[in-house]
Amino acid sequence: MQLGLRLLVNGWKQSGFQHFHQGRSASSLEQVRCVHSLRTGEAAGSGTVDETLRALSVSATASASANVNIQLPDLPYDYDALEPVISSEIMRLHHTKHHQGYVNNLNNALNTIHSTDHVPTLVSLQSALIFNGGGHLNHSILWTNLAPVGKGGGELPSKDTALMKAIENNFGDLSTLMSLMNTAAAGIQGSGWAWLALNRNLRRLEIVTRPNQDPVVGAYTPLLGLDVWEHAYYIQYKNDRAAYLKNIWQIVHWKDVANRYEAALA
Ligand SMILES: [Fe+2]
Numbered sequence: 001m002q003l004g005l006r007l008l009v010n011g012w013k014q015s016g017f018q019h020f021h022q023g024r025s026a027s028s029l030e031q032v033r034c035v036h037s038l039r040t041g042e043a044a045g046s047g048t049v050d051e052t053l054r055a056l057s058v059s060a061t062a063s064a065s066a067n068v069n070i071q072l073p074d075l076p077y078d079y080d081a082l083e084p085v086i087s088s089e090i091m092r093l094h095h096t097k098h099h100q101g102y103v104n105n106l107n108n109a110l111n112t113i114h115s116t117d118h119v120p121t122l123v124s125l126q127s128a129l130i131f132n133g134g135g136h137l138n139h140s141i142l143w144t145n146l147a148p149v150g151k152g153g154g155e156l157p158s159k160d161t162a163l164m165k166a167i168e169n170n171f172g173d174l175s176t177l178m179s180l181m182n183t184a185a186a187g188i189q190g191s192g193w194a195w196l197a198l199n200r201n202l203r204r205l206e207i208v209t210r211p212n213q214d215p216v217v218g219a220y221t222p223l224l225g226l227d228v229w230e231h232a233y234y235i236q237y238k239n240d241r242a243a244y245l246k247n248i249w250q251i252v253h254w255k256d257v258a259n260r261y262e263a264a265l266a
Contacts, residue, residue, distance in 0.1 A: 068110040072096075072103045073140050081148040085247045087236045095143070098231050102135030102213070109133075134213035138193060141260075142225050147253035154250045162265065163223075163258040170205040177207075182245045184209050185226045196224040196257070198264045205261075221264040224257045 075095055080088035109128045112121065147153040156174060157164045164174070171177040177196065184207050185194035192211040197220040199206050205223075208216060216222040226248065233244035 068107055068114065070103055070107055070110075070136065072100050073143065075143050077148050077151070081151075082146060082153070082251050085251045086146075086233075090231075090233065090235050093235075094139075094231060098229075099136070099139040102132045102139065106132040106136050130215075131213050134210075134215035137215045138213055138222075138225055138227070141222055142227055144256045145224050145253055146248075146251050147256070149250060152253045152255050154252060155254060157254040157258050161258050163254070163261040166205050166261065178249055180207055181224075181226060182242075185228045185245050186242055188228050191229040193228065194226040195220075195222050197222050198261060200264065221260070223260045223264070224252065 072095070075091070079091040079095070082091060105128060109125045109132060113125060113129075116122065157167075159165075167174055167177050171180065181194050181196060188194065188209055188211070190211065192209060192214075193216075194207065194209050195216050197206055197208050197216050198204075199219055200221060201219045206220070208220060210216060216225075226245065228241060228245075233241065237244040
């Protein structure tokens with residue numbers, strides 16, 4: 001539990017997760033830290049997640065529930081804006097059903113964590129936290145990784161950007177990167193994601209894959225995700241994952257990817 005939550009929270013922090021919270025002056029995670037700090041007398045923000053969980057396991061009460069209420073982020077475009085690459089029907093279902101489901105289940109898991117001191121219950125929530133927290137994080141990045149044609153979608157990064165220089169250094173050229181990402185995504189057994197990510201330890205770009213909704217965390221900062229869950233393409237592309245992966249590049253928002261890269265380097 002502690003490892004899983006620590007990895008997930010690190011991923012949230014590295015990916016600007018708090019930007020997807022709404023209706024609070026501080027992120028829920030920050031508030032969790034404050035709750036923990038009040039219990040232990042620490043200065044706010046100084047406790048680790050391990051310490052927070054340890055405190056929860058011995059001192060949390062139902063009356064101290066954090067009442068976490070993470071919100072589904074709005075899409076930055078209309079549901080039909082990515083047509084014909086991705087149909088309006090897929091986008092609406094993907095956003096309002098699948099992503100909303102991850103948000104709902106994540107809120108349920110977090111509120112249970114913050115309202116019980118029953119350790120077996122806390123431990124049993126590990127997979128739900130990874131799956132739904134990862135699902136929320138992954139899709140929140142995905143929506144901004146895409147853009148309509150004419151509004152940034154498919155517009156290649158300019159040669160003088162840090163992202164393009166890194167792509168050329170690590171992969172040779174952009175078309176090679178696309179080909180390698182498609183190969184990685186096509187090879188995922190079942191459901192999962194292929195990512196272009198920054199390995200912060202080695203200061204280089206890498207292509208990584210994750211099963212299910214496992215988020216890209218640890219030494220990596222996710223920059224561009226390819227969602228190869230069937231819910232992302234099956235209504236339109238049926239079993240032809242390769243066609244979906246070929247077309248998706250028409251709507252990749254490279255400006256967003258470049259911004260994420262520059263922020264990760266800072
Ligand atoms: Fe998805």
